[in-house]
Amino acid sequence: MSPGRALAVTRRLLAQFKRDRRTLAILFAVPLIVLGLLDLLIRGGGEAPHVGLVVLDRGALAQQVANALRTSPLVRVKTESADAARQDLDSGSVVGYVVLPENFTAEALTRRQVAPEVHLEGSQPSESTATLAAVQRAIGQVAATFAPRYTPAVTYLHGGPNLDTLDYFGAGYIGLAVFFLVFVVTAVSFLRERTQGTLERLMATPLRRAEIAVGYMLAFMVLATAQSIEILLYSLYVLHVHSAGNAGLVFLFEVLMALAAVNLGIFLSMFARTEFQAVQFIPLVVVPQLLLSGILVPVSGEPGWMQYLSNVLPLTYGVDGVRDVMVKGAGLESGKVVLDLTVVVAFCVLMILAAALTLRRRID
Amino acid sequence: MNGANAVEVEEVRKRFGTINALDGITLAIPAGEVYGLLGPNGAGKTTLIRSLIGLVRPDSGTVRVLGHEMPDVAVLNRIGYMTQSAAVYPELSVEENVLFFARVNGDVGGVEKTLRTLQLWDRRKDVVATLSGGTRGRVSLACALVHSPALLLLDEPTVGIDPQLRVQFWEHFHKLADEGAAVIVTSHVMDEAERCDRLGLVARGRLLAEGTAAQLTKRARARNLEAAFLRLAAAESPE
Numbered sequence: 001m002s003p004g005r006a007l008a009v010t011r012r013l014l015a016q017f018k019r020d021r022r023t024l025a026i027l028f029a030v031p032l033i034v035l036g037l038l039d040l041l042i043r044g045g046g047e048a049p050h051v052g053l054v055v056l057d058r059g060a061l062a063q064q065v066a067n068a069l070r071t072s073p074l075v076r077v078k079t080e081s082a083d084a085a086r087q088d089l090d091s092g093s094v095v096g097y098v099v100l101p102e103n104f105t106a107e108a109l110t111r112r113q114v115a116p117e118v119h120l121e122g123s124q125p126s127e128s129t130a131t132l133a134a135v136q137r138a139i140g141q142v143a144a145t146f147a148p149r150y151t152p153a154v155t156y157l158h159g160g161p162n163l164d165t166l167d168y169f170g171a172g173y174i175g176l177a178v179f180f181l182v183f184v185v186t187a188v189s190f191l192r193e194r195t196q197g198t199l200e201r202l203m204a205t206p207l208r209r210a211e212i213a214v215g216y217m218l219a220f221m222v223l224a225t226a227q228s229i230e231i232l233l234y235s236l237y238v239l240h241v242h243s244a245g246n247a248g249l250v251f252l253f254e255v256l257m258a259l260a261a262v263n264l265g266i267f268l269s270m271f272a273r274t275e276f277q278a279v280q281f282i283p284l285v286v287v288p289q290l291l292l293s294g295i296l297v298p299v300s301g302e303p304g305w306m307q308y309l310s311n312v313l314p315l316t317y318g319v320d321g322v323r324d325v326m327v328k329g330a331g332l333e334s335g336k337v338v339l340d341l342t343v344v345v346a347f348c349v350l351m352i353l354a355a356a357l358t359l360r361r362r363i364d
Numbered sequence: 365m366n367g368a369n370a371v372e373v374e375e376v377r378k379r380f381g382t383i384n385a386l387d388g389i390t391l392a393i394p395a396g397e398v399y400g401l402l403g404p405n406g407a408g409k410t411t412l413i414r415s416l417i418g419l420v421r422p423d424s425g426t427v428r429v430l431g432h433e434m435p436d437v438a439v440l441n442r443i444g445y446m447t448q449s450a451a452v453y454p455e456l457s458v459e460e461n462v463l464f465f466a467r468v469n470g471d472v473g474g475v476e477k478t479l480r481t482l483q484l485w486d487r488r489k490d491v492v493a494t495l496s497g498g499t500r501g502r503v504s505l506a507c508a509l510v511h512s513p514a515l516l517l518l519d520e521p522t523v524g525i526d527p528q529l530r531v532q533f534w535e536h537f538h539k540l541a542d543e544g545a546a547v548i549v550t551s552h553v554m555d556e557a558e559r560c561d562r563l564g565l566v567a568r569g570r571l572l573a574e575g576t577a578a579q580l581t582k583r584a585r586a587r588n589l590e591a592a593f594l595r596l597a598a599a600e601s602p603e
Binding site: 198204 | 470
């Protein structure tokens with residue numbers, strides 16, 4: 001072992017990195033971006049979920065609990081009638097509503113028991129948890145002196161306590177897995193066509209650029225479709241991830257996201273000269289989408305400006321669509337699912353155009 | 365155009381930034397000729413070849429190939445192009461590579477004949493990644509030949525190929541020319557130049573001189589082609 005020779009290797013590598021600005025940028029900028037995003041997502045600045053409040057009791061305790069809820073940092077409360085609250089829950093403008101029934105104060109005083117009704121939308125566990133915590137805390141503040149039994153009646157519109165974390169997140173990950181893997185495989189193999197010189201050669205044949213793009217697309221769609229079927233069957237029948245909706249629709253979302261990923265891969269491979277550089281697109285393209293597409297933290301819970309960012313990321317719509325279908329059992333009758341599908345299709349078209357146009361630019 | 369000329373290049377200029385890659389090149393190459401484009405690295409040989417395929421659009425001047433003004437996709441299935449490196453698919457077998465280029469050019473009839481001519485028939489099932497550099501070069505040539513092109517463009521085809529195989533390659537190029545194809549070979553190796561029917565000496569994007577190796581040597585009053593090239597290049601240079 002010669003320290004001199006080992007050091008020569010070290011110095012050479014450091015000199016190489018000094019010239020490789022892109023790698024340095026990724027090495028030093030991406031962790032800050034990713035951790036910063038996580039900080040904003042988890043520690044907040046985020047918006048508390050909207051919750052409806054129905055107060056049917058004029059008693060003092062009910063009024064105090066209602067006031068405590070209105071000032072709770074965990075939720076943003078909108079006082080309304082029972083019918084309006086029900087409608088808001090169905091339309092998705094609140095994540096749940098709390099009913100303080102007529103006998104709320106009386107029950108507390110006579111039987112030392114408080115029983116608010118909590119109706120939850122249920123498809124986002126973090127929002128359900130925040131709502132339940134806000135109610136419990138409000139009652140704790142007001143009724144601490146006489147320590148009543150707390151027996152809330154909780155109902156769920158979708159999902160509920162019998163769904164576990166994988167049931168909620170599985171839906172999002174199905175979309176992500178297809179998108180991510182197909183993107184990486186396409187980008188690297190298209191780049192290889194360029195680096196091994198065969199693309200130059202293909203350009204000297206009657207093969208049109210659009211034909212190359214379509215050929216790639218079809219080949220990767222064969223793989224991606226098989227992969228989508230595999231992921232779906234494995235999730236539904238081996239892992240028993242809960243799905244209330246039409247598996248065919250989930251499959252349609254998967255295939256569309258794969259199609260978008262193929263073309264994104266072709267498009268971005270134009271901006272990389274080596275396979276190493278293509279792999280560097282992963283933290284740039286995939287990680288922000290992983291954090292911001294609503295897989296980990298619901299988009300509605302992000303700080304306002306970040307929601308704008310989430311709303312332009314295509315994966316947000318793919319994930320939202322898959323989750324609506326699987327967790328809520330929504331179908332094509334749902335305007336939101338149709339919107340999600342439309343955005344994903346539009347993104348596919350955009351990526352196909354981008355891929356075809358960048359291919360054409362290669363004539364000097 | 366003159367019906368016998370496979371390639372006609374007239375006053376073609378092409379700049380990349382501050383570099384004159386092609387600086388007013390004019391040349392004509394008839395069918396049935398093996399034409400050598402000679403010149404140092406960076407002389408403009410590859411740019412010229414790429415303009416013949418339509419991958420480079422000249423700033424001015426015209427390029428006609430097999431009667432078509434380039435760029436024109438319609439003529440590409442009559443051109444065979446072998447790039448500098450052996451650009452073939454390493455994961456595919458020899459036959460799969462050749463068949464792919466045959467399909468892309470819309471002519472799959474010549475696969476077996478091409479593989480047999482280049483002595484690749486027995487190795488047709490071998491995966492290219494497992495082959496030696498020389499054999500890979502033959503596969504690359506087979507991919508350029510399989511659709512019997514009327515114009516064959518070979519960009520430094522003999523780089524990294526052993527002398528024995530080099531002889532076979534040149535025999536093959538002449539055979540194709542005898543069958544009526546125009547063959548353009550670029551090289552910076554002067555001793556290969558003698559094997560061409562006619563030579564064009566290229567430097568700094570200009571055609572310095574044209575003729576057989578003997579004519580060029582005589583014209584420059586040099587002992588050999590290498591010396592002739594240096595002398596002609598010096599005479600042309602502005603300094």
